[in-house]
Amino acid sequence: MNILEFHEVTKDYRLGETTVSALRGVDLAVGEGEFIAVLGASGSGKSTLLNLAGAIDDPTTGEVRIRDRDAAGLTDNEKAELRSRSIGFIFQNFNLLSVLTALENVMLSLQIRGSRTAIARQEAAQRLDEVGLADYLHHRPDKLSGGQRQRVAIARALVTRPSLILADEPTANLDHVTAQSIIDLMKELNEKEGVTFLFSTHDQRLISEVKRVVRIDDGRIAQ
Amino acid sequence: MFTWFTISLRNIVKNGRRSLVTVLAIALGYAAINLFQGYVHSTYEGLTTAAIKGEGLGHLTIFKKGYLEQGKLHPERYQFTRDEAELIIQVVRKQPDVQLVTPRLSVSGIISNGRNSTIFIAQGLVPRDDREIRGDIRKITTFDGRYLADNERSGVVIGAELAAMLDLTVGSDAVVLSNTYTGMANALDAKVIGIFDTGASATNDKMVLMTFRHAQDLVDYTGAERLVVLLRNGKNGNASAEAAARLGALLAAEGFDVEIRTWKDLSVFYSQVKNMFDMIFLFIFIIVLVIVVMSVVNTMSMSVMERTREIGTLRALGLKRRSVKSLFATEGALLGLLGSGAGCMLFFAVYGAIAAAQPTYIPPGSSSPVPLRVDLVWPALARSIAFMSLLSLLAAFVPARRSARMTVVDALGHI
Ligand SMILES: Nc1ncnc2c1ncn2[C@@H]1O[C@H](COP(=O)(O)OP(=O)(O)O)[C@@H](O)[C@H]1O
Ligand SMILES: [Mg+2]
Numbered sequence: 001m002n003i004l005e006f007h008e009v010t011k012d013y014r015l016g017e018t019t020v021s022a023l024r025g026v027d028l029a030v031g032e033g034e035f036i037a038v039l040g041a042s043g044s045g046k047s048t049l050l051n052l053a054g055a056i057d058d059p060t061t062g063e064v065r066i067r068d069r070d071a072a073g074l075t076d077n078e079k080a081e082l083r084s085r086s087i088g089f090i091f092q093n094f095n096l097l098s099v100l101t102a103l104e105n106v107m108l109s110l111q112i113r114g115s116r117t118a119i120a121r122q123e124a125a126q127r128l129d130e131v132g133l134a135d136y137l138h139h140r141p142d143k144l145s146g147g148q149r150q151r152v153a154i155a156r157a158l159v160t161r162p163s164l165i166l167a168d169e170p171t172a173n174l175d176h177v178t179a180q181s182i183i184d185l186m187k188e189l190n191e192k193e194g195v196t197f198l199f200s201t202h203d204q205r206l207i208s209e210v211k212r213v214v215r216i217d218d219g220r221i222a223q
Numbered sequence: 224m225f226t227w228f229t230i231s232l233r234n235i236v237k238n239g240r241r242s243l244v245t246v247l248a249i250a251l252g253y254a255a256i257n258l259f260q261g262y263v264h265s266t267y268e269g270l271t272t273a274a275i276k277g278e279g280l281g282h283l284t285i286f287k288k289g290y291l292e293q294g295k296l297h298p299e300r301y302q303f304t305r306d307e308a309e310l311i312i313q314v315v316r317k318q319p320d321v322q323l324v325t326p327r328l329s330v331s332g333i334i335s336n337g338r339n340s341t342i343f344i345a346q347g348l349v350p351r352d353d354r355e356i357r358g359d360i361r362k363i364t365t366f367d368g369r370y371l372a373d374n375e376r377s378g379v380v381i382g383a384e385l386a387a388m389l390d391l392t393v394g395s396d397a398v399v400l401s402n403t404y405t406g407m408a409n410a411l412d413a414k415v416i417g418i419f420d421t422g423a424s425a426t427n428d429k430m431v432l433m434t435f436r437h438a439q440d441l442v443d444y445t446g447a448e449r450l451v452v453l454l455r456n457g458k459n460g461n462a463s464a465e466a467a468a469r470l471g472a473l474l475a476a477e478g479f480d481v482e483i484r485t486w487k488d489l490s491v492f493y494s495q496v497k498n499m500f501d502m503i504f505l506f507i508f509i510i511v512l513v514i515v516v517m518s519v520v521n522t523m524s525m526s527v528m529e530r531t532r533e534i535g536t537l538r539a540l541g542l543k544r545r546s547v548k549s550l551f552a553t554e555g556a557l558l559g560l561l562g563s564g565a566g567c568m569l570f571f572a573v574y575g576a577i578a579a580a581q582p583t584y585i586p587p588g589s590s591s592p593v594p595l596r597v598d599l600v601w602p603a604l605a606r607s608i609a610f611m612s613l614l615s616l617l618a619a620f621v622p623a624r625r626s627a628r629m630t631v632v633d634a635l636g637h638i
Contacts, residue, residue, distance in 0.1 A: 108540065
C-alpha cells in the first residue's frame with residue numbers, strides 16, 4: 001500500500017486579482033520505504049507539493065491521500081493527530097525552538113503526542129546519538145552549527161517513528177559538504193530503518209545517488 | 224504540561240526587558256491594590272469602633288415595627304411601652320452572647336440659657352449602661368466637666384458648639400423645652416455638667432445627653448424609643464448581622480413585632496466613608512485592570528508575532544490549535560504570577576517601611592493626626608495573586624487566539 005498518493009492535484013493561490021497556479025494536476029504515489037527527491041527550480045511548486053503531502057495545506061482540486069485517508073476530509077484536529085502520528089517534518093530553516101536544548105527539541109515531538117517525559121527523554125537521546133549528536137544533548141540551537149541543527153531536526157522528525165518524513169529543501173541553508181552529509185544521513189536512515197523520505201531540493205549535485213527523482217517544473221511533474 | 228511551562232518560562236526570561244516591564248506593571252498594580260486594601264481595612268476597624276462605641280450605637284438596636292418609617296409622627300404608637308420594653312429586655316438579656324441591653328429615648332426641642340434659645344436633639348440614656356458601651360467618653364474626645372452619674376437628675380452633657388452658641392459653661396443652668404406626646408408644652412431644668420466635642424459638626428451644635436428618666440419626664444412618657452444591644456465578642460462587628468437575625472426570630476416567636484438594625488445600618492458616617500473608599504478602590508482597581516491587561520496583551524502580542532514560525536513548526540509537528548492557545552495563555556498566567564510575586568515583595572517593603580516610619584496624617588473631619596496604618600489582610604493578598612494571574616491569563620488569550628487562528632503554512636512563512 002502507498003503511504004501517500006496525489007490524484008490530479010492542483011493548487012491555486014489567490015493574490016489579489018490574479019491567481020497563481022502552483023500545482024497543475026499532479027499525480028504521485030509514494031510507497032513504503034522509498035527515498036524520493038523532488039527536484040525543481042525555485043517557484044516550481046516543491047514547497048506546495050510537500051505542504052499538501054504533510055496535510056498542512058489543502059489542494060484546490062484533486063485528492064491527497066495520506067495512509068489511505070483523504071486529507072482534505074479531515075478536521076483540523078484530525079490533521080494534527082495525523083501529522084503527529086504519521087509524518088515528520090524537516091525544514092529549510094531547521095525551525096528548532098531556541099529556548100529548548102537539542103534534547104528537549106527532540107523530546108517535543110513525543111510530548112506533543114502525550115508521551116511520558118522519561119520515555120521521551122530516553123528515545124530522544126537515542127535518536128540524537130543516531131544522528132551523531134550524543135555529545136550535544138544539552139546544547140541550545142544557537143550553540144550548534146547549521147549542520148548540527150539540521151541533524152537535531154532530523155532526530156526530531158524521526159523520533160515519533162513516522163511513516164513519512166517530509167523535508168522541504170533541508171540543505172538550502174547549508175554549505176555543500178554539510179548538505180551532502182545531511183542527505184547521506186537521511187539515506188542511511190532510509191536504508192537501515194526503512195524510513196520513507198520525500199525531500200525537495202533545487203541542487204542537482206545532491207541527488208546523484210538518489211534512485212527516484214521527481215522533477216517538477218512550473219507545477220507539473222516531468223517524469 | 225511541564226514542557227509548556229518550561230517553554231513559557233524560558234521565553235519570559237529570554238525577553239527579559241520586555242517581561243520585566245510587564246512584571247513590574249503587574250507588581251505595581253498588585254501592591255497598589257493591596258496597600259489600599261490594607262489601609263482601608265485598618266480604617267474600617269477604627270470606624271467600626273467609632274460607630275459602636277463612639278457613636279454609642281452598640282451592635283444592635285431593636286425598634287418596634289414601623290418606627291423607622293412612622294416613629295417620629297406617632298411616637299406612642301411606634302415606641303415600646305414600659306411593659307413591652309421590660310419584657311423584651313428580659314428575653315434579650317438571657318441570650319449568652321448579649322452583654323448588655325439598654326433602653327433609649329430621644330427627644331428634641333428647644334434649649335435656652337434664659338435669654339437665647341436654640342434647638343437641641345437629646346439622647347436619653349442609662350448612664351451606667353452607656354458607660355459600658357462607650358467606655359470613658361472623656362478619653363475619646365475633648366471633654367470638659369464630668370459625665371452623667373448613675374443617679375443624675377437634671378444634669379446634662381452638651382455639644383461644644385451648642386455650649387458656645389448659648390454661652391454655657393460647666394455649671395451653667397439652662398432650660399429644656401419640648402412637647403409631651405399628648406401635645407402639652409413642657410419645660411425642665413437642665414444643669415450643664417459636661418461639654419464635649421461630638422466629632423461631627425452636624426451634631427456638635429445640637430447634641431444633648433441626658434438620663435433616660437430625664438428624657439421620659441420631658442415628653443411625659445414611660446416607655447422606650449429603642450433598645451440598644453451590646454454583644455460579647457462582637458469586637459469587629461461582623462457577628463452583628465447574624466445576631467440580629469437570631470434575636471429577631473426569637474422575639475418574633477415570643478410575639479413581639481420588632482425590627483432590628485445593626486450598627487452598620489445606623490451609622491451614617493460609616494456608610495459614607497465606606498462608600499467613598501469603595502469608589503476610590505473601584506477607581507484604583509480599574510486603572511490597575513487597564514494597565515495590567517494592556518501590558519500583558521501588548522507583551523503577548525509581540526511574543527506571538529515573534530514566534531509565528533515557532534507556532535507553525537509546533538502545529539506542523541502535530542500540536543493542536545487549542546494547545547497553542549494554552550501555551551501562550553500559560554505564558555500570560557506566568558507573567559501574572561511573577562508580577563504578583565514581585566508585587567507581594569513590593570507590598571511588604573512598603574508595609575515594612577510604614578511600620579518602621581509610623582507616619583501620621585489628619586483625616587477629614589478629625590482634629591488631630593492619626594497614624595497611617597496598613598493591615599496585613601492575608602486572604603486579600605492571596606486572592607489578588609489568583610486574580611492577577613487569571614487576569615493575565617485572560618489578557619493573553621486575545622493574542623493567543625490570533626496565534627492559533629493562522630494556518631500552518633502562513634505561520635511557517637512563505638519559504
Ligand atoms: N502563499 C502563497 N501565496 C501566493 N503565491 C504562492 C504562495 N505560495 C507559493 N506561491 C507561488 O506558487 C508557486 C510555487 O511556489 P512554491 O511551492 O513555494 O515553489 P518552490 O518551493 O519550488 O520554490 C510560486 O510561483 C509561488 O510564488
Ligand atoms: Mg520552496
